Amino acid sequence: MARLISHRPAPPAADPGIAEEFVAFNLVGQSEKFLNLLARIKKIAQCDAPVLLEGQTGTGKELAARAIHYLSDRRDFPFIPINCGALPDSLIENELFGHAKGAYTDAGQAQTGVVEQAQGGTLFLDEVDALTQKAQVTLLRFLQDQRYRPLGERVLKEADVRIIAVSNRPLEELVTQxxxxxxxxxxxxxxNASLPPLRERGDDAVILAREFMRRLRIRYDQPDKILHPSTLRWIRRYDWPGNVRELENFIHREFLLSEGRYLYAQPPDPARRERRRARPDRRRQVSFDLGFADAKGEVITNFEKTYLCWLMEECGGNVTLAAMRAGKERRAIGKLLKKHGIDKKKYHRAG
Structure with a gap:
């Protein structure tokens, strides 16, 4: 048996021409890993079964999900996304299945859930790894036979949707934990399909950077710009922890700020990654066992911390600029920074 396995033929290399088919879905690249991913996506699209997409944040999982949908026989029906990380337990059934008029206080009219909105098409479950245990049970019960009952109704409904779920973390590891x-x-x-991080995609970072510049030139009606050789060198060397999304945001900013024909850009500040890690987790669940006032206070505190960290990073620790951008008085921003123990000096940019 071991000998048979060791002599199993390797899968054929993907046709480089397949890349052209996916440009319309904003999936761009030529590396072997990426072309193999595109070939897998194309094959998955033809099989009407649930799909799990895994990969680091910023690798393009939603783009891959949309490509699967629009290459499938369900392309003429809706693609409905829902962020599982933003679903509290108290709203999961209402968001998924909807409710009838009068189902609960303030339910003045009936509302359809995302399952019914996606009828015939695809229901895209983003950040499925963030679902609570209770929400997981609710989803599992629906997936068993795709039957559900909107809140306040007595009759079961049957759904016809394809499920595409996305996770930033390996679900098998979460099962073990x-x-x-x-x-x-x-x-x-x-x-299933796993999207490779940008650092494992060879020269795709350069290909993507040039593609982003082409789109920006059209969007802003600007003349052509060229990546300077020194910029090309560090784009190839940098590990891009935020993957394609980080690269796109970086090129967008530098394209708008650069002068002349060449785009000169410095590598992102190494401390920027540490500041990103220090941000409060935006997917953190609210403690619903608290009273209303305490729960509301927790949500506001988490928002203020997250927003201030982002604001300081964007403004390089400049409180005056941050206040202008936030539309608040400088003194008010200063008080909030002090309240949450955020040191503006950590965000000052060198030079």
């Missing part, structure tokens, strides 16, 4: 249900993983992981 007791954070994700194994039976739900089995339901979601019928077909």
């Amino acid at each position: 007791g954070l994700f249900r194994q039976d739900l993983l089995f339901r979601l992981n019928v077909l």
Whole structure:
């Protein structure tokens, strides 16, 4: 058996021409890993079964999901995304299945859930790894037979949707840690694909940078700009922890700020990654066991911390500029920074 396995033929290399088919979906690259991913996406699109896409943040998982949808027989029906990380337990059934008029206080009219909105098409579950245990049970029950009951109604409805779930973390590891249900993983992981980080995609970073510049030239009606050789060198060397999204944001900013024909750019500040890691987790769940006032206060505190960290990073620690951007008095921003223990000096840019 071992000899048979060791002599198993390697899968054929993907046709480089397949890349042209995916440019319309904003999936751009020529590396072997990326071309193999595109070939897998194309094959998955033809199989009407649940799909699990895994990969680091910023690798293009939603773009891949949309490509699967629009290459499938469901292309003429809706693609409905829902962010699982923003779904509290108290709203999960209402968001998924909707409610009838009068189902609860303030339900003055009926509302359809995302399952019904996606009928015939695709329901895209973003950040499925952020679902609570209760929400996982609700989703699992629906996936067993795609039948559901809107809140306040007595009759079961049957759905016809394809599920594409996305996770920033390996779900198998979460199962081992007791954070994700194994039976739900089995339901979601019928077909799967893993999106490689940008640092593993060879020269794709340069190809993407040039593609982003081409789009920006059209968008802002600007003359052509060229990446300076020194900029090309560090783009190839940099590990891009934020992947394609980080590269796109970086090129966007430098394209608008650069003067002349060449785009000269310095590598991102190494401390920027540490500041990003120090930000409060935007997917953090609210403690619903608290009273209303305490829960509301927790949400506001988390928002203020996250917003201030982002604001300081964008403004290089300049409080005056931050106040102008936020539309608040400088003194008010200063008080908020002090309240949350945020040191503006950590965000000052060298030079």
